[in-house]
Amino acid sequence: MTTEPDPTATVLDILRLEDDPATPDLFTGRSLPQPRGRVFGGQVLAQALLAAGRTVPDSRLPHSLHGYFLRAGDVREPIAFAVERLRDGRSFSARRTHALQGGEAILSMIASFQEDQPGLDYADAMPTGIPGPDEVRSAHDLLSGIDHPVAKFWTQEAAFDVRHVGGAIYLDPPVEPVGQQAVWFRSRGPVPDDQLLHRALLAYACDQVMLEPILRRAGRSWRTQGLSIASLDHAMWWHRDVRVDDWLLYVQSTPSAQGGRGLGAARVFTQDGTLVASVAQEGMVRFPD
Template identity: 80%
Template structure:
């Protein structure tokens, strides 16, 4: 899916994006993630899209919708522990999305589902997710980096972009559902002053408290992380979101949930970029709670085209 800039937005009727910003952007996200079961066709669900500055469906949105549709066909005591998805075509925010779920396996401990997200009969996303019931076993995890500034001591994108007369800046400050805070500075207005490492740390949480259980919060984590997954590629190359001629789009997305998570609590994304080649860049992230618990690991490859 296209990345004109990190971007969630407003809720819409089934056939068209909304024109006005929502009073509660988080409620707008919850609205579009509430996928509707088809009354006549088993394992078919319907969804709509949030408005976007470029008119294309935000990848994190359709990924979260696909996961939630799959989760609606799984026993409630089995939660998603991994997903692997491919973004196949750009989605159009003006058109409804059909989500078809295929029941691949129902085992004693694990359940597997494949979801296709369709517009005009063509897949825009194909995803496989695995669900597992809670079980005992060996347990360990990497530790969160030491001496990370608290989120209260990091500038919010909402403050950084406030008052800037630009559609994307207005979008972020008025309609974004998540408060995003880059340790050491963001890439919205300019490049990293010390490029070359391709690493970043980002605090993020929803702007308002959220209801719901683990299936919803794990889907919202997939939604949220898609906003920042390719930013380490920009840092490594000394570019920003404002670079002339920049074109970025998510190609695939892999995610593993290790422990329970709430996206209305502060989460730290520790990010890197292992490689870029052939117009593609790979982003990786480990996600920690504020108290240092590792809750998820994420990887995403994207098309990254930069002017020479």
């Protein structure tokens, strides 16, 4: 009897970076195979954050990052992560990470880390009336019968169970062209009790759907002929501890699109309604004339 590989375990293995014994603060990572041969942006973002996290005390966790996707990466080539120690204060540490292939940057990211400290504590409430994850069809349900590399990736290799409230736009355009959506996410396998890793995996997962509200607002699907779409930059703020192996709700919107670019925004809630993160991403989104 053969056992199917756990896609979450595969991602966890890819996120294990190797130290360079000859060069401090330099790490090397590998990439997951992708249908188009390009490095997944969420993967390199998560790896860059983990590299930065290796250079700060364990007591300091990331509370924000700002990254720019500069070039497409090649999944066949290793990625070097060079970390620059910008500042270590009494409460905060700042790090810049460049992800490099062939001596050129494919991602540049700055992240800030903070000691756990008391202070003002409030948050927006999760919207009401949203069906729970058990009431929503998964990507596996929608795509498992389709013989296509992208469909096979989402059903067999994707590390997260993704469930769109009100229907996905993988195959068909939305019923109404609105710029909002809600999506449930959870890793398909367990994740070790490491808060830095969970926060990095949240960054990994976010990149999968951050630009979808733009497609919805335009009345398009991922199958639109001639669609050209790519992440340009990514900003993220972690407000509280998070576990990606528990259900998380992404409440998404798109405030603007212009010049072949669109902005996606999201708030991330736990199933009990706790706001754990906020995210923004701008992407290139072009349709055929």
